[in-house]
Amino acid sequence: MKDLSVHFAGVSKKYPHFALENINLELPTGSIMGFIGANGAGKSTTIRILMGLVHQDQGAVHVLGHAMPAEQVAAKLDIGFVSEDMRLYKSATIAWHMEFIRSIYPRWDQSYAESLLQRFDLKPQQKVKGLSHGQRVKAALLLALARRPRLLVLDEPTTGLDPVARHEVLGELMAVLADEERTILFSSHNTQDVEQISDQITFIDRGRIIDSDDKEIFLDRWRRLRLVLPPEATLPWLSGIVQISGSDRLPVLTTNSFESAMVSACHDMGATVQAVDSMTLEEIFVASVQGGRERQTV
Amino acid sequence: MNFSMVKRLILKDWYLQRWLILGSLPAGAITLGIIAIGGNAGFFLGILLLVTVIIAVGGQLAVATMVSERKEQTLAFVISLPISYREYTAAKILGNLLIFLVPWITLVLGSFALLMFPPALHLGLIPFVAIMAAETFHLILAQRHHDLADLLVASKNAESMEDDGRTVNFKKLLGGHTLLSRRRHAGAKAGSGNDHNDLHRGQAV
Numbered sequence A: 001m002k003d004l005s006v007h008f009a010g011v012s013k014k015y016p017h018f019a020l021e022n023i024n025l026e027l028p029t030g031s032i033m034g035f036i037g038a039n040g041a042g043k044s045t046t047i048r049i050l051m052g053l054v055h056q057d058q059g060a061v062h063v064l065g066h067a068m069p070a071e072q073v074a075a076k077l078d079i080g081f082v083s084e085d086m087r088l089y090k091s092a093t094i095a096w097h098m099e100f101i102r103s104i105y106p107r108w109d110q111s112y113a114e115s116l117l118q119r120f121d122l123k124p125q126q127k128v129k130g131l132s133h134g135q136r137v138k139a140a141l142l143l144a145l146a147r148r149p150r151l152l153v154l155d156e157p158t159t160g161l162d163p164v165a166r167h168e169v170l171g172e173l174m175a176v177l178a179d180e181e182r183t184i185l186f187s188s189h190n191t192q193d194v195e196q197i198s199d200q201i202t203f204i205d206r207g208r209i210i211d212s213d214d215k216e217i218f219l220d221r222w223r224r225l226r227l228v229l230p231p232e233a234t235l236p237w238l239s240g241i242v243q244i245s246g247s248d249r250l251p252v253l254t255t256n257s258f259e260s261a262m263v264s265a266c267h268d269m270g271a272t273v274q275a276v277d278s279m280t281l282e283e284i285f286v287a288s289v290q291g292g293r294e295r296q297t298v
Numbered sequence B: 001m002n003f004s005m006v007k008r009l010i011l012k013d014w015y016l017q018r019w020l021i022l023g024s025l026p027a028g029a030i031t032l033g034i035i036a037i038g039g040n041a042g043f044f045l046g047i048l049l050l051v052t053v054i055i056a057v058g059g060q061l062a063v064a065t066m067v068s069e070r071k072e073q074t075l076a077f078v079i080s081l082p083i084s085y086r087e088y089t090a091a092k093i094l095g096n097l098l099i100f101l102v103p104w105i106t107l108v109l110g111s112f113a114l115l116m117f118p119p120a121l122h123l124g125l126i127p128f129v130a131i132m133a134a135e136t137f138h139l140i141l142a143q144r145h146h147d148l149a150d151l152l153v154a155s156k157n158a159e160s161m162e163d164d165g166r167t168v169n170f171k172k173l174l175g176g177h178t179l180l181s182r183r184r185h186a187g188a189k190a191g192s193g194n195d196h197n198d199l200h201r202g203q204a205v
Helices: A043-051 A072-076 A094-104 A110-119 A133-145 A163-176 A191-197 A215-221 A260-268 A281-297 B003-016 B018-037 B039-071 B075-079 B085-116 B123-154 B196-200
Strands: A004-015 A018-028 A032-037 A058-063 A066-068 A079-083 A151-155 A183-188 A200-205 A208-214 A223-228 A241-246 A251-255 A272-278
Touching: A004 A043, A004 A183, A018 A043, A018 A183, A018 A200, A018 A208, A032 A043, A032 A191, A043 A058, A043 A066, A043 A079, A043 A151, A043 A183, A066 A072, A072 A079, A079 A133, A094 A110, A094 A133, A094 B003, A110 A133, A110 A163, A133 A163, A163 A191, A183 A191, A191 A281, A200 A215, A200 A281, A208 A215, A208 A281, A215 A281, A223 A260, A241 A281, A260 A272, B003 B018, B003 B039, B003 B085, B018 B039, B018 B085, B039 B075, B039 B085, B039 B123, B075 B085, B085 B123
Parallel strands: A032 A183, A032 A200, A079 A151, A151 A183
Antiparallel strands: A004 A018, A004 A058, A058 A066, A200 A208, A223 A251, A223 A272, A241 A251
16 A cells, blocks of 8 residues: 555535536655646645645545644644745744744754755845845745655745746755655646656646646656648547647647557558657646646537 | 644744834833823823824734734745644734733823822822723724634634624634633624724624
């Protein structure tokens, strides 16, 4: 049986103009999940349910073995949470925040906190109101990391950061991967960031999980086939095709379950396979979302 | 109830509001000075300013600790800590009350001292000052209740509201362990910005 840090089973939450529907999600301990969705897809709502900040209407949520939201206090002792819309107290210094968090979390690691201060180029006596957005994110990340959480939940932490700050934040996240017991849920609509650090990928759109898998398998099974069809030939039917673009004679097929047998099947049907292109995570995400929306419309 | 966390949150609010509280003390001392030296006009002006200082501090405290926490998006930071909404709400009620008591007690004691010590010209005003002090405290408590109703709606803890959706059920909110659970004061309507006139239309339940 898998050791799961996060387990959502049939979770739903309805708002007047948005619904999270039947969310099933498993995050194994020690893994880093990239949680990708467009703005308004339901990433933050899912994360708030995970944190016990919002109560689900249906379904069960377990985080680090604790049922949420009933056991949220015990669960949150082992969670580090950083959100793009989370702010620290403007009139207080970074040192005050560090002391405040240290007084709450028994596993607070002061020497690690000090090393992060140096690495992020933050001054403890700086007041939060004088920090740039990038520095505020780094300060929040420092407060989350130095408490040595078993689960790190990052809700779009790189949104609005300049390239240098983004690089530093991602670099630090890569460094914490050395701790195999650390589990990370990283939500973003920036697929490049997610691709860099994640080993699991989950796509969410319009309140539904549309795909979830190991990153390598994900990148491996998505391909784009560029075909040339002879005059008056029809496009061969292949299973696993999620999108068809291009012209009648030069179609481009996007598949989410590529196998080498697909190429020979195309040849057998008279088509010439010009190229089999691998896809970036961004292309996969866009194709997944568009394919999912087309299926919903049909 | 995790009292240790409640205590930490109260200390946090005390730290963040310390300049407001400490600033109110010299302001109150100035109003007491005006009462002491200003004759009849100074007395009435001083009393008016004193009441204004107490109400302003109480109002500002509520805004700074509850409304601003939402407006400035620090609520997500606090709620991500190992606390429940119940503990957070308890910390807000107790914290606001305790912090407000510091300037209130200081200024009320200052007023009584001024009236009782020579030249004791205003002894007949002691009941008046006592009523004014109690009434300002009552008003500030009512304001807390009103802000709390807004806070609960915002924090998705609306199950702690009364059935009328306008007032807080403290018994539900604090699991039946509160002195306040049998008392209801203001008819505050959560989410409405135009309900200050309801503050004294409350009823005991």
